[in-house]
Structures are given as structure tokens and as C-alpha cells.
Amino acid sequence: MKILEASGISKVFGGLTAVNKVDFHIDEHEIVSLIGPNGAGKTTFFNLLTGIYEPTEGRVDFLGAELKKSKPFEITKLGMARTFQNIRLFSSMTVLENVMVGQHCRTSSSIFDALLHLKRHKNEELRIRSVCEEILEFLDLTQYKDEIAVSLPYGIQRHVEIARAMASSPRLILLDEPAAGLNTNEKVEMTTLIRKIRDRGFTVLLIEHDMKLVMGISDRVAVLDYGNKIAEGKPEAIMKDERVIAAYLGKGAEPDA
Structure with missing residues (x-):
């Protein structure tokens, strides 16, 4: 069952397109990661899902209802919660x-x-x-x-x-870089915690830069680059995708570096 679906969602700030016609969905009880280089539009995308920004075009549906002009507190009450990169x-x-x-x-x-x-x-x-x-x-x-x-x-x-x-x-928890600033042991504990949350019945979407954590925990991974979704799939496929290696990891980089 799709718990959330974004259809052709875009956000333009002045003349800058931060998110460009992105299609995206999350199935119930999945752990899905959203990755990409700095400035790729990941946090903007989170803000579009949670009502902080209103899409320039496209729509977001959560639990079958469109979140058109919904305020953040209304979306929270519907069953979507988030954390922030800065505590x-x-x-x-x-x-x-x-x-x-x-x-x-x-x-x-x-x-x-x-x-x-x-x-x-x-x-x-x-x-x-x-x-x-x-x-x-x-x-x-x-x-x-x-x-x-x-x-x-x-x-x-x-x-x-x-x-x-x-x-x-909530039915869906959005985690914005939950491993940021953590040491190696703390990242292992965070990985365990996220799995515990999913096993309790929650659905999880996370932005994360730590590729070892992302590839070890995700059911699916979506990749943004300059606001465009350039890849989506199982972690093992994403690790081998040449567009992802070029845009996010860099030529010749190791996936878990």
C-alpha cells in the first residue's frame, strides 16, 4: 500500500528550480532513503512533503488525501512526523x-x-x-x-x-540526516534504532549522507541531483548506477567511503 505519493512535484525560488517534476512514493513499512550531493534539493523536498513549502506545481498525497495548502501542524495531525538536521x-x-x-x-x-x-x-x-x-x-x-x-x-x-x-x-517518520555528527559506534546504534522503529510498524523516509548506513538499511534509495530524480531502486542497483557514481559519489569513489 502506498502511504505517500508525490506526483510531478516542483519548487521554484525566483529563477532557481530546487525540485524539478519529481515522482516519488513510499509503501507502508518501508525504509526509503533520499540521497544526493549538497544542494541537490533533498531538504527542499522534505519541506514540500511536510507543508513548510507549497509546491510550485504537482501534488502530494498522504494516506490517499491531497495535502494541498495543508499547514505543518495539520500534516502532523494526519500522521506524518519529522526530525531536523539541526537538533x-x-x-x-x-x-x-x-x-x-x-x-x-x-x-x-x-x-x-x-x-x-x-x-x-x-x-x-x-x-x-x-x-x-x-x-x-x-x-x-x-x-x-x-x-x-x-x-x-x-x-x-x-x-x-x-x-x-x-x-x-505518526504513520510516517521523516528523518533529516539522523547520523550527522555521530561517531562510528553511534551510527551503528542509529541503524539499529531505525530498524526497531520500522519493525514496530512505522514507515521511515530519511535523508542521509552516510552511504554505509543508507545501503545497509534501505529497502529503496532515490537519488536527487540539481533537483532532478536521476535514479531509484534497490541499494545494490544504486551502488552500481553510473549516474549516481558520477553525481554523488564521484568518479572512482567507493560506495561506503
């Missing part, structure tokens, strides 16, 4: 509090319920806490739940940001 945790909040923020789109009580300390608000907060504590346990983060999130090692912060995305109860 965006709340600096004054604990790990648990940061993750609980991800449940905001699933709440029903109002600010008046909170101000008046109504039972409905208290019960909902208990439910949110329970959901988020279970996510922390699943990701082996329970020991950090009362720590200020930004005080933790960088690799742990990456995991916390993914936990917050999971807390919104």
Missing part, C-alpha cells in the same frame, strides 16, 4: 517533557481545562505521560527521562528527537 530540542525541558510535547497534536483538553485543573486535563496528562514513558523505554532512554535534554551527549539528543517524533503517533 531542535527545548533547552529548558527534560527528556520526558520534550517527548510529551510530541503528543500535543493528540490532545483534546483546552487551556481552560489546564488553568482550572479539571479532571479531564489531569487524566489526559497522565495518559500522555504513560505513552511517552513507554516510548522512552522502547528506545532505551528511560534512564535519561528526568535529565535536561540538551545537557546530554549529542547522540542521545538525536534519539530524544526521534522519540518526540514517535510521540505524535
